Amino acid sequence: MEEKCGWETGPNRVQHETFLKAVLDMLLEKAVFDGTNRKNKLVEWQEPEELKQKMSLAVREEGMTHGELFALMQQVVKYSVKTGHPYFINQLYSGLDVYGLVGQWVTDALNPSVYTYEVAPVFTLMEIEVLSAMASLVGFEQHDGLFSPGGSISNMYGMLLARYRTFPEIKSKGCSELGRLVALTSIDAHYSLKKAAMTLGLGSDNLVLVNTDAVGRMDVNHLKHCIEEEKKKKSTIIMVCATAGTTVLGAYDPVAAIADVCEKEGIWLHVDAAWGGGALISPALRHKIRGIHRADSVTWNPHKLLVAPQQCSVFLTRHPGLLKACNSASAAYLFQKDKFYNTSYDTGDQHLQCGRRADVLKFWAMWKAKGTSGLAQHMERVFSLAEEFAGMVSRRGRGWRLLQIPECTNVCFWYLPSALHDVPAAVLQGTLTTPADHQHFKRVSAVAPRLKERMVREGRMMITYQPLRGRPNFFRLVLQSSQVTSRDLEYFINTIEELAQNSQE
Incomplete structure (x- = not known):
């Protein structure tokens, strides 16, 4: 592969076939198989300055040979985190789904943009089919929907439609004369709601945060209180957002009870099921989101619990036609009225985007390959793993403290080295009454960052940590790959203990 890379676009069999096959073979070997092998590190960690020195990252005036470019692709794979590795939690x-990967590769080879039937006939029909199947699982009798570039944008669509439903004139006249618009969500909701409020002109101060109960679910009584307070202020409440699977604790808000409140008050209910929505696909788990069919709109990310390749996010609403009414701009160069086919299949005008990836294919390929029953078995497996790991933490001994029994597959816990075994439980809950409590809090908070650094530098596993509402840093292990086994759970426990022991030596 010593020939120079060409400047013309388009594949040439003589010039490119050897190079392309070499790259594909390398990806299969190094990224797909070696990258998910437990015997291999999940990351070859380098500090930023070291990585800059090892890779030729700067672009330059002259091109390079296929061999040189191939070597760079090898480095990209070598130094990237292998998110499909079983120890990436x-x-x-996380996880790497073979059928989703095939869908991703086919999508990239075809390079479609899904806005009219004429340029994306297969993907247009595929989206309609998958969105209909997902809406049926939600329980919508009628629906509209779209694939969006991530759950943050899907949540913004929910707020956008809620705002439009309340004030349709905002589409042309803007919001300068509408007074104070507010939305309500829980204090544990995803930060994308704050960004949506900032983007859509409500302002972050007008995203009202509702308290949660002891396990992180929205407190419905406090929701009612917040609504009454906003009424006194003459605010216009455009939306309540419930969360089905919060980011940290994995809590499922009581959607049915929240729907009762929203229906009584005439408020749009959006459910952010980006994380926990996968439960809908399993008859054994869907009870966790009881009442979701009463929502006005729903976010659901197959790239999370269902392990579709990034990114794959869906927005659904039970109000057909509202997406187009809210978002259409009727661009004449795309959405002509006199086309030779049924233009109802030209769905692009209901999106905020024009150019848009065909994110549907990877999830469609997975669904076709496994069937609904296979996806359900996957979901039941990862929920079972979370329950198993929580039990292991609870039984392990004094150094392990489970924060709470998981509702989803988020298992939150503290690991306390021997010197911290006697830390009072109140300190872990953020109740600090003495100087000794404050010192304990500081020492507990330092454990997770220290162990995280060691595990990443050694490439042994990756698990995140965070504080929450006054609690010191705790680990959050999230399970979504059904490749993970009971032996892997034991490995996680043993590795954390070993890293802690080594850090004390």
């Missing part, structure tokens, strides 16, 4: 995405 760090964020709300």
Whole structure:
């Protein structure tokens, strides 16, 4: 591969076939198989300045050979985090689904943009089918929906439609004369709600945060109180957002009770099920989101618990036509009225975007390959793993403290080295009454960052940590890959203990 890379676009069999096959073979070997092998590190950690020195990152005036470019692709894989590795349990995405990967590769080879039927006939029909199936699982009798670039944007669509439903004139006249618009969500809701309020002109101060109960679920009585307070202020409440699977604790808000309140008050109910929505696909788990069919709109990310490749996010609403009414701009160069086919399949005008990836194919491929029953088995497996790991933490001994029994697959816990075994439980809950309590709090908070650094530098595992509402840093292990086994759970426990022991030596 010593020939120079060409400047012309388009594949040429003579010029490119050897290079492309080499890259694909390398990806299969190093990213797909080696990258998910427990015997291998999940990351070859480098400090930023070291990584800059090892990789030729700067672009330059002249091009390079295929061999040089291939070597760079090898480095990209070598130094990237292998998020499909069973020991990557760090964020709300992990695992590598073979059928989803195939869908991703086919999508990229075809490079479609889904806005009219004429340029994306297969993907247009595929989206309609998948959105209909997902809406049926939610329980919507009628629906509209779309694929969006992530759960944050899907949540913004919910607020956007809620605002439009309340004030349709805002589309043309703006919001300068509408007074104070507010939305309500829980204190544990995803930060994308704050960003949506900032983006859509409500302002972050007008996202009212509702208290939660002891396990992180929205307090419905406090929701009612907040609504009454906003009425006294003459605010216009455009939306309440419930969360089905909060980011940290994995709590499921009581959607049915929240729906009772919203229906009584005439308020749009959006459910952010980006994380926990996968439970809907399993008859054994869907009770966790009882009442979701009463929502006006729903966010659901298959790239989270269902392990579709990034990114794959869906927004659904039970109000057909509202997306187009809210978002349409009727661009004549795309959405002509005199086309030779049924233009009702030209769905692009209901999106905020014009150009849009065909994120549907990877999830469709997974669903076709496994069937609904296979996806349900996957979901039941990861929920069972979370229950198993929580039990292991509870039984392990004095150094392990479970924060709470998990509702989703988020298992939150403290690991306390031997010197901290006698830390009072009140300190872990953030109740500090003596100087000794404050010192204990500081020492407990330092444990997780220290162990996280060691595990990442050694490439052994990745698990995240955070404080929450006055509590010291705790670990949050999130399970979504059904490749994980009971032996892996034991590995996580043993590795944390070993890293802690080594850090004391």
